[in-house]
Amino acid sequence: MTSPGRFITFEGCEGCGKSTQIASTLTWLRATNLTIHEVREPGGTPVGESIRHLLKHDPVGQSMTAETELLLFAASRAELVRQLIHPALARGEWIIADRFHDSTTVFQGNARGLPIEAVNFINHFAIAHREPDLTLILDLDPAEARSRALRRPRPTGQKDRIEDLDLGFYKKVADGYRALAQREPQRVKLIDASGSREETFARIQKELRHAFSTLPR
Ligand SMILES: Nc1ncnc2c1ncn2[C@@H]1O[C@H](COP(=O)(O)OP(=O)(O)O)[C@@H](O)[C@H]1O
Ligand SMILES: [Mg+2]
Numbered sequence: 529m530t531s532p533g534r535f536i537t538f539e540g541c542e543g544c545g546k547s548t549q550i551a552s553t554l555t556w557l558r559a560t561n562l563t564i565h566e567v568r569e570p571g572g573t574p575v576g577e578s579i580r581h582l583l584k585h586d587p588v589g590q591s592m593t594a595e596t597e598l599l600l601f602a603a604s605r606a607e608l609v610r611q612l613i614h615p616a617l618a619r620g621e622w623i624i625a626d627r628f629h630d631s632t633t634v635f636q637g638n639a640r641g642l643p644i645e646a647v648n649f650i651n652h653f654a655i656a657h658r659e660p661d662l663t664l665i666l667d668l669d670p671a672e673a674r675s676r677a678l679r680r681p682r683p684t685g686q687k688d689r690i691e692d693l694d695l696g697f698y699k700k701v702a703d704g705y706r707a708l709a710q711r712e713p714q715r716v717k718l719i720d721a722s723g724s725r726e727e728t729f730a731r732i733q734k735e736l737r738h739a740f741s742t743l744p745r
Contacts, residue, residue: 533617534740535658537628540666541701543677545721545728546626549666552729553624553736560744562622565612569627570604573611579604594640598647601632602654609655617658629655630663630708630716638704639697659715662739664732665705666721670698 538546557564571580579600582589613623629651637647674695709718717735721728737743
């Protein structure tokens with residue numbers, strides 16, 4: 529019998545270190561004999577990548593309403609779940625996701641203030657009720673996260689509508705993530721991301737080994 533596929537998501541403010549830590553985690557896990565897919569949100573399918581451009585870079589998207597933003601994220605995710613995530617999990621493969629439905633709860637619910645019942649309903653419809661097995665939130669002071677995000681090189685030279693948001697927005701996002709970790713302590717773990725890349729990665733490895741006992745020591 530194949531072992532079950534595992535679904536791990538990384539969450540947190542822009543600039544908290546998700547991309548950095550996912551790269552280290554993939555290098556570590558790919559040394560095992562697991563098949564692992566990396567997915568990013570929004571995007572990861574042809575339709576999803578078009579939606580990503582509209583949400584993040586296209587001037588047409590600049591003035592969209594919060595409701596539209598919620599539905600576009602959900603549309604991108606619905607596609608990713610059905611085309612890639614569920615089939616891979618069914619084959620016993622692993623998924624590492626850079627953001628997933630918790631980002632919608634926190635960004636569109638907590639930070640933009642959309643009604644949480646609507647956000648929850650759309651979220652669970654989009655993901656067909658399959659939540660991640662483990663969610664790691666990289667927890668960082670919002671001012672530090674924002675300054676890391678703004679210092680980061682931007683290869684395309686494009687402005688990013690989401691990472692350019694003000695500090696008040698970053699604070700709402702950080703608070704939203706902390707509240708989520710309190711509501712769902714089994715699935716969602718806060719990882720202190722204030723130290724060096726190596727310190728944060730050591731915390732992540734510890735959490736992953738604790739959750740999945742077959743991982744290398
Ligand atoms: N522990 C750390 N300390 C200082 N800078 C970091 C650390 N981890 C990542 N960075 C840098 O901060 C910026 C944002 O990190 P990144 O991984 O892109 O965050 P995210 O994907 O969550 O937005 C990058 O320039 C990255 O090199
Ligand atoms: Mg990133």
